[in-house]
Amino acid sequence: MATHFSPCSSSIKHETQQLFSRFIFISRKCCFSSWVSQIQPRTHSRKRFQLKSSNGYPLNAVSLHASLDGKPLTKEHFGPQGKEASIPLAEFEKIESTLSITVVGASGDLAKKKIFPALFALFYEDCLPEDFSVFGYARTKLTDEELRNMISQTLTCRIDKKENCEDKMDQFLKRCFYQSGQYNSEEHFAELDSKLKEKEAGKLSNRLFYLSIPPNIFVDVVRCASLRASSANGWTRVIVEKPFGRDAESSGDLTRSFKKYLTEDQIFRIDHYLGKELVENLSVLRFSNLVFEPLWSRNYIRNVQFIFSEDFGTEGRGGYFDNYGIIRDIMQNHLLQILALFAMETPVSLDAEDIRNEKVKVLRSMKPLLLEDVIVGQYKGHSKGGKSYPAYTDDPTVPKGSLTPTFAAAALFINNARWDGVPFLMKAGKALHTKRAEIRVQFRHVPGNLFKRNFGTDLDKATNELVLRVQPDEAIYLRINNKVPGLGMRLDRSDLNLLYRARYPREIPDAYERLLLDAIEGERRLFIRSDELDAAWALFTPLLRDLEEKKIVPELYPYGSRGPVGAHYLAAKYNVRWGDLSGEDS
Numbered sequence: 001m002a003t004h005f006s007p008c009s010s011s012i013k014h015e016t017q018q019l020f021s022r023f024i025f026i027s028r029k030c031c032f033s034s035w036v037s038q039i040q041p042r043t044h045s046r047k048r049f050q051l052k053s054s055n056g057y058p059l060n061a062v063s064l065h066a067s068l069d070g071k072p073l074t075k076e077h078f079g080p081q082g083k084e085a086s087i088p089l090a091e092f093e094k095i096e097s098t099l100s101i102t103v104v105g106a107s108g109d110l111a112k113k114k115i116f117p118a119l120f121a122l123f124y125e126d127c128l129p130e131d132f133s134v135f136g137y138a139r140t141k142l143t144d145e146e147l148r149n150m151i152s153q154t155l156t157c158r159i160d161k162k163e164n165c166e167d168k169m170d171q172f173l174k175r176c177f178y179q180s181g182q183y184n185s186e187e188h189f190a191e192l193d194s195k196l197k198e199k200e201a202g203k204l205s206n207r208l209f210y211l212s213i214p215p216n217i218f219v220d221v222v223r224c225a226s227l228r229a230s231s232a233n234g235w236t237r238v239i240v241e242k243p244f245g246r247d248a249e250s251s252g253d254l255t256r257s258f259k260k261y262l263t264e265d266q267i268f269r270i271d272h273y274l275g276k277e278l279v280e281n282l283s284v285l286r287f288s289n290l291v292f293e294p295l296w297s298r299n300y301i302r303n304v305q306f307i308f309s310e311d312f313g314t315e316g317r318g319g320y321f322d323n324y325g326i327i328r329d330i331m332q333n334h335l336l337q338i339l340a341l342f343a344m345e346t347p348v349s350l351d352a353e354d355i356r357n358e359k360v361k362v363l364r365s366m367k368p369l370l371l372e373d374v375i376v377g378q379y380k381g382h383s384k385g386g387k388s389y390p391a392y393t394d395d396p397t398v399p400k401g402s403l404t405p406t407f408a409a410a411a412l413f414i415n416n417a418r419w420d421g422v423p424f425l426m427k428a429g430k431a432l433h434t435k436r437a438e439i440r441v442q443f444r445h446v447p448g449n450l451f452k453r454n455f456g457t458d459l460d461k462a463t464n465e466l467v468l469r470v471q472p473d474e475a476i477y478l479r480i481n482n483k484v485p486g487l488g489m490r491l492d493r494s495d496l497n498l499l500y501r502a503r504y505p506r507e508i509p510d511a512y513e514r515l516l517l518d519a520i521e522g523e524r525r526l527f528i529r530s531d532e533l534d535a536a537w538a539l540f541t542p543l544l545r546d547l548e549e550k551k552i553v554p555e556l557y558p559y560g561s562r563g564p565v566g567a568h569y570l571a572a573k574y575n576v577r578w579g580d581l582s583g584e585d586s
Ligand SMILES: NC(=O)C1=CN([C@@H]2O[C@H](COP(=O)(O)OP(=O)(O)OC[C@H]3O[C@@H](n4cnc5c(N)ncnc54)[C@H](OP(=O)(O)O)[C@@H]3O)[C@@H](O)[C@H]2O)C=CC1
Pocket: 105, 106, 107, 108, 109, 110, 111, 138, 139, 140, 183, 211, 212, 213, 214, 215, 217, 241, 242, 243
C-alpha cells in the first residue's frame, strides 16, 4: 500500500515530507505491544501527522497496526540505542479504530471552562482521530442536546476569529453525547459502557476518561467504571485532576486504591502548568542555548523566584478551597513542578522517564521545609473606588474563622552541588493586585564592576535578571545594563525581550489542549509519575501538618493588594527582593 504524509499543519508540510518521506519513527514504549498507540515523526516534536493511503483515505496515527510480516514489533526492530525504530511505511496496515473521550464531571466548572474547549480546539486543528466521540458523564440530568448547548455556549465566546468555525462546531457537537449517573453506581457506568460500545461498533477502541470531579470520588469512579477492563482491544487511559490527596498519607492511600483498578501506565496525573507554553520552553531555553546552561548554578544565580498571583478570590470555589488552601492548590503542584524542571540536571534524553527521573532527584534533594521559612496570609474585605470586595470568610461555603491560607510565600533550598545555598522562593496568592505567573532568575553581582559608581549605592539595580513570564502576555526577557546613547556615560537597564505576541502573532494553544493530545498519544513527559508525587508530598506534608496543628493565623491582606508584608521580611531574610529589582513591576 503506497502511503504519504499529510501533516496537521500545512506550514510544516514541505520540511516533514523531506524528512520523513521514507520512514516514521516509533517511540520505544510501543515496541512490546502489537498495537501502536503512538507514532511520532520525531521525538517530542509538536508536529503531528495523518497518514493517507494512495486513494486518500486517512489513517490516523492512533489507528495503525504495526507489524512486520504480521508479527508484533520487537526489540530487534529498534535502533542501536533501542530508542527509535525506523519502519518502512509500507509495513503498516490500516485497521479501523475509534477513540472515545469521557469527561466525568461534565457539568462542572473545569469541564466547561477548559476541557470541552480544548477538545474542540484539537478537533478544529485536525489533531483528533477521524473516528472519535466525546461523552459527558455527571449526576446532573441532561440530554445530548442540552450538553451540546452547554458546550456551544462556552465555545462561541472563544472562536469568533477562526475560519469555518460554525461548521466545525456543528461537526464537533454532533459527536458529543451525555450519560447521567451516580459516581458510585456500577449500573450507571454499565449504561455508559453500552453507549460507548455502540459508537465503537466492534472496531479497535481506545478510551480516555477525564476525572474532572472532586478528589473524594476519584476511587468510586475508577472502581465502578472498571477501567482496567473497559476496552477489550485498544487502550484505556485515565486523566486525573489535582489535588491528588491532601498529604503524603492520603495521596498514598489514593495511589494504592487506584492500583487495584488501574495500572500505572493507565494513569495520567495532570498538572496543567506543565502544559503551558512558557514552561515547555524552559528546558529548550536552558538546554539548547550555550549562553544560559553554563550560568545555571549557584556560581552565577543568586536566587530564583516562582510567582503566581490572581486578581480574584475563591468566590464560588470556597467549599473546595477551604479544605485545601493555597499551598496544596498551587505550591505543592504547579510551582514545585516548575521548580523541579528549572533545577534538574540534564536528562539522558527527552524521554518521559529520563526527564521525570531528573525531576524526582531534585525533589528528593530538597531541604525539609520549615515553618520559619514560610509565611501565610488570607485576604480580607476591602473597598476601593466605591466598590467593595469580599473577605475570604464572607463566602457562605467557608466556615467562619477559617485559618485556610489564600496566600503563602516560602523559601526552599536544594541540597546538591549545583544549588547549594541558593534560595528558591515561591509566592502564590489569590485576590492580589494582578494576575500573573512568572519565573524570575536574579543573577549575582559582577565582581569588581568597573561601572559600580554609575549605579549609586544600590548595586542590586545592576543585577541581571532573566524573566519567563508564563502568563499573561507570554514573554522571556533578560534585563541587562547598557549605556544611554550620548556623549556622557549614563547607564540604563534594558530588556532583551522575546515578547511572544510580537514574535509569534498566532494563538498559543491552551495547556489543556497540549495535555489532552499528549494523553491521547500516550506521551507521559508532562504528567506526574507516582514517585514524583510522593516526593512532592514528602516535602510539604510536615509543613502543612505544623501549620494546621499549631493553628498558625494567616496575616490578613486587603483584597486587591500586593499581599502580606511578611512576604517581604521572609525574602529579606535571604537577601532577596521580590520581583523586578528596579521596583518597576514587582
Ligand atoms: N475549576 C478549575 O479551575 C480547576 C479545577 N481543578 C480540579 O478539577 C476537578 C474538577 O474541578 P471543578 O470542575 O472546578 O469542580 P466542580 O466543583 O465544578 O465539580 C465537577 C462536577 O462534579 C460533581 N460534584 C461536585 N461536587 C460533588 C460532590 N461533593 N460529590 C459528588 N459530585 C460532585 C458535580 O457534577 P454533578 O452534580 O452533575 O454530578 C460538578 O459539576 C477538581 O478535582 C478540581 O480540583 C484543577 C485545576 C483548576
